[in-house]
Amino acid sequence: MREKWKTAAAVLFWLAVWQLAAMAIRQQLFLPTPASVLAALAELVPTADFWRRVGFSLARIAGGFFLAAAAAAVLAALAAALDTVEVLLRPLILVVKTTPVASFIILALVWLPSRNLSVFISFLMVLPVVYTATLAGIRHTDPQLLEMARVFRLPPARRVRAIYLPETMPYFVSACSTALGLAWKSGVAAEVIGLPDGSIGEALYQAKVFLTMPELFAWTVVIILASMLFERAVLRLLRWAAARIAGTKEAV
Amino acid sequence: MSITVTGLCKAFDAKPVLHGFGFSLADGETVALMGPSGCGKTTFLRILMGLETPDAGTIEGLRGLRIAPVFQQDRLCPGLSALQNVLLVAAHPAQTAAQAEGLLRELGLDEDDIRRPAAVLSGGQRRRAALARAVLADGDLVLLDEAFKGLDEATAAQAIDFVRRRTQGKMVLAVTHSAAEAAALGARVVRMPARPD
Numbered sequence: 001m002r003e004k005w006k007t008a009a010a011v012l013f014w015l016a017v018w019q020l021a022a023m024a025i026r027q028q029l030f031l032p033t034p035a036s037v038l039a040a041l042a043e044l045v046p047t048a049d050f051w052r053r054v055g056f057s058l059a060r061i062a063g064g065f066f067l068a069a070a071a072a073a074v075l076a077a078l079a080a081a082l083d084t085v086e087v088l089l090r091p092l093i094l095v096v097k098t099t100p101v102a103s104f105i106i107l108a109l110v111w112l113p114s115r116n117l118s119v120f121i122s123f124l125m126v127l128p129v130v131y132t133a134t135l136a137g138i139r140h141t142d143p144q145l146l147e148m149a150r151v152f153r154l155p156p157a158r159r160v161r162a163i164y165l166p167e168t169m170p171y172f173v174s175a176c177s178t179a180l181g182l183a184w185k186s187g188v189a190a191e192v193i194g195l196p197d198g199s200i201g202e203a204l205y206q207a208k209v210f211l212t213m214p215e216l217f218a219w220t221v222v223i224i225l226a227s228m229l230f231e232r233a234v235l236r237l238l239r240w241a242a243a244r245i246a247g248t249k250e251a252v
Numbered sequence: 253m254s255i256t257v258t259g260l261c262k263a264f265d266a267k268p269v270l271h272g273f274g275f276s277l278a279d280g281e282t283v284a285l286m287g288p289s290g291c292g293k294t295t296f297l298r299i300l301m302g303l304e305t306p307d308a309g310t311i312e313g314l315r316g317l318r319i320a321p322v323f324q325q326d327r328l329c330p331g332l333s334a335l336q337n338v339l340l341v342a343a344h345p346a347q348t349a350a351q352a353e354g355l356l357r358e359l360g361l362d363e364d365d366i367r368r369p370a371a372v373l374s375g376g377q378r379r380r381a382a383l384a385r386a387v388l389a390d391g392d393l394v395l396l397d398e399a400f401k402g403l404d405e406a407t408a409a410q411a412i413d414f415v416r417r418r419t420q421g422k423m424v425l426a427v428t429h430s431a432a433e434a435a436a437l438g439a440r441v442v443r444m445p446a447r448p449d
Contacts, residue, residue, distance in 0.1 A: 148327040152341040
């Protein structure tokens with residue numbers, strides 16, 4: 001609780017800094033005040049268009065994230081089991097990891113309709129992060145437990161549920177926590193470049209074009225909040241799953 | 253059913269651990285393997301478990317045997333309860349739950365201990381859960397690697413009695429440093445020579 005108050009105080013501090021800076025600059029075009037951003041937000045939130053945009057972007061970014069997390073888990077399991085898969089994936093993951101997101105967005109615009117661009121881009125940003133961490137998790141599985149499983153001839157399903165999953169879940173959850181933020185950042189970046197109709201990215205771009213800075217800031221606040229809430233919901237779900245796996249009655 | 257080991261050799265980084273070791277275990281027999289620390293007792297058990305490959309020598313009678321070990325470390329899944337750990341090795345966990353619970357109670361674990369995650373159990377409780385697991389696994393060959401180490405006198409006596417009753421008719425090979433433990437198990441003692449220089 002104490003920590004929450006400290007965080008709230010820090011947020012208030014930076015809001016005050018923002019307010020003072022805006023008052024010093026006195027140009028809404030460069031830096032709108034927190035109050036004007038709040039007013040823009042209050043205007044946006046009750047409209048149907050706002051919720052449609054949030055729904056549009058959320059569905060696609062979440063879709064990209066979940067697809068990538070699932071693919072990363074499967075690929076990591078395959079790579080841990082088969083050396084050839086790991087070797088084959090190595091350059092691919094390295095390329096995805098190091099290529100600037102803007103390059104992928106522009107390339108993907110050639111291949112895909114802009115409506116689904118953010119699904120693909122979020123997928124690409126999340127995949128290497130979750131894959132690398134999950135593979136590391138599998139490889140750090142306690143060798144003593146694996147020997148025990150081998151000597152007792154545990155069936156593969158029991159090995160996975162009782163040994164691999166509990167040992168790998170912390171790595172997977174931690175990687176997902178990092179990747180959730182990445183999914184939002186890259187997904188919205190893709191929308192700003194691809195400008196799919198009815199997306200948050202498009203609204204952000206329009207606010208910039210028409211120089212409606214309070215609106216631009218308001219949409220940015222929306223992205224931050226949506227990203228935070230989504231991250232919390234997903235992490236809660238994953239932690240619940242991890243706790244169930246760690247001590248589940250069905251583990252056997 | 254019997255096991256005969258002849259001329260077993262194993263070296264790690266060119267340092268010999270086992271050198272021409274010979275050994276036999278008759279059907280239903282309990283043998284206590286004794287010898288100075290580092291003489292290769294655990295290495296020998298690991299070879300029997302298929303976790304190490306010998307450099308030379310033969311082992312007859314091991315093929316197809318189900319092995320039920322108690323490792324020097326308990327090797328329980330930390331997130332699973334004592335009962336879940338024991339049931340992990342059961343062929344049909346649902347049908348064996350009552351039996352597994354009975355084994356744990358026989359070893360002195362109470363209702364709470366049985367259902368607590370292995371990670372929060374005491375060392376002695378984990379040891380006894382590992383013993384119950386080896387018994388429930390219903391192996392043909394039970395391997396005990398210092399399985400009673402760390403238990404207080406009374407609990408060790410209870411655990412030894414448990415093993416003696418529950419492994420009757422099976423081949424049991426127990427690594428121990430205690431002659432009293434070997435005697436309590438009713439075991440024939442085999443002494444391993446010190447590691448060759």
